[in-house]
Amino acid sequence: MSILRKKGLAIATAVYWFLLLYIVAVLVWWFIALQQQNRQMTDYKLAELSVRDPGYAEKLQNINREQQLKATRNIGEGASFLLVIIIGAVLVYRIVRRQFRISQQQQNFIMAVTHELKTPIAITKLNLETLQKHKLDAGKQQKLLSTTLEETERLNTLTSNILISFQLDGGRYRIAREDLDLSALTATCVQQFSHRFPDRAWKVSIEEDVAVNGDPLLLQILINNLLENAIKYSPKGSPVAFRLAAAAGSAELAIADRGPGIPEGEKKRIFERFYRMGDELTRKTKGTGLGLYLCRKIARDHHATIHVLDGEGGGSRFVVNFRR
Ligand code: ADP
Numbered sequence: 001m002s003i004l005r006k007k008g009l010a011i012a013t014a015v016y017w018f019l020l021l022y023i024v025a026v027l028v029w030w031f032i033a034l035q036q037q038n039r040q041m042t043d044y045k046l047a048e049l050s051v052r053d054p055g056y057a058e059k060l061q062n063i064n065r066e067q068q069l070k071a072t073r074n075i076g077e078g079a080s081f082l083l084v085i086i087i088g089a090v091l092v093y094r095i096v097r098r099q100f101r102i103s104q105q106q107q108n109f110i111m112a113v114t115h116e117l118k119t120p121i122a123i124t125k126l127n128l129e130t131l132q133k134h135k136l137d138a139g140k141q142q143k144l145l146s147t148t149l150e151e152t153e154r155l156n157t158l159t160s161n162i163l164i165s166f167q168l169d170g171g172r173y174r175i176a177r178e179d180l181d182l183s184a185l186t187a188t189c190v191q192q193f194s195h196r197f198p199d200r201a202w203k204v205s206i207e208e209d210v211a212v213n214g215d216p217l218l219l220q221i222l223i224n225n226l227l228e229n230a231i232k233y234s235p236k237g238s239p240v241a242f243r244l245a246a247a248a249g250s251a252e253l254a255i256a257d258r259g260p261g262i263p264e265g266e267k268k269r270i271f272e273r274f275y276r277m278g279d280e281l282t283r284k285t286k287g288t289g290l291g292l293y294l295c296r297k298i299a300r301d302h303h304a305t306i307h308v309l310d311g312e313g314g315g316s317r318f319v320v321n322f323r324r
Pocket of ligand 1: 229233234257259260261270271275277278286287288289290291292293316
């Protein structure tokens with residue numbers, strides 16, 4: 001958070017608390033004034049009353065009852081005002097904080113996207129220039145080409161994520177409803193990843209002929225994002241497990257890694273738009289916070305659920321459950 005924004009937030013919070021305290025103080029003052037007025041009126045009426053008056057006892061009782069009644073009414077009105085003020089204040093506080101968080105996350109997203117777009121373009125340009133200027137041996141050429149391909153792959157994932165998520169949010173994407181062979185679709189995704197990351201121990205178990213109804217492009221994005229995260233958030237060389245199985249009336253897809261896992265308190269939040277775990281300054285991984293948001297959106301559009309569990313040997317396990 002920039003210092004200017006922090007200062008702005010501190011000023012807004014101070015003004016908010018000042019106004020709230022001021023309103024409550026005015027309310028308390030109003031209550032005390034009313035009570036005093038009530039007491040004065042009672043004193044005045046009592047002064048007017050004479051002991052020799054024939055109905056003295058009854059009149060005295062009436063005056064006291066009236067005072068009690070007024071006091072109760074003042075307390076009731078005061079309490080309802082206070083309640084309304086407190087509810088309003090809590091609502092405003094929550095809405096403002098939420099808006100602030102969203103705008104903060106949007107800013108982070110724009111910064112991340114700019115960075116994420118620039119890096120692969122710069123690397124690709126440099127690699128291509130190197131290939132053009134220098135006569136490299138075949139091995140080095142291959143290495144440069146594969147890192148270039150890797151970068152363009154990242155660029156491709158990033159742009160599809162951004163485009164599709166904005167199209168889905170804006171209702172401008174027409175979701176296909178095809179009968180699909182989920183086994184074949186997942187096998188292709190996993191194959192591409194195992195080809196890109198051969199240093200990983202891939203534990204793949206894909207049951208054949210698992211069918212779902214849906215959009216092949218969206219489902220591919222869902223699977224690729226989960227695979228991408230499994231690779232991105234776990235140490236090089238660590239195993240990645242992929243499993244697709246049909247269960248009674250449903251199909252279950254699970255991707256497990258041996259990364260740091262997701263703390264309990266973050267398990268829901270990671271699916272929020274632009275949400276990324278940790279702090280801007282300490283975070284080492286690249287990303288935009290759109291991947292899992294998109295996964296959840298796609299899952300919901302396919303009447304599926306997505307959640308994350310702790311992996312058996314550490315790490316995390318993302319599970320997508322399709323109802324068929
Ligand atoms: P991005 O990866 O671009 O930050 P995502 O929406 O894909 O955005 O993920 C949101 C956050 O969830 C990530 O920033 C990361 O902190 C956490 N996360 C996602 N997948 C994993 C994983 N497999 N292991 C650990 N943390 C993860």
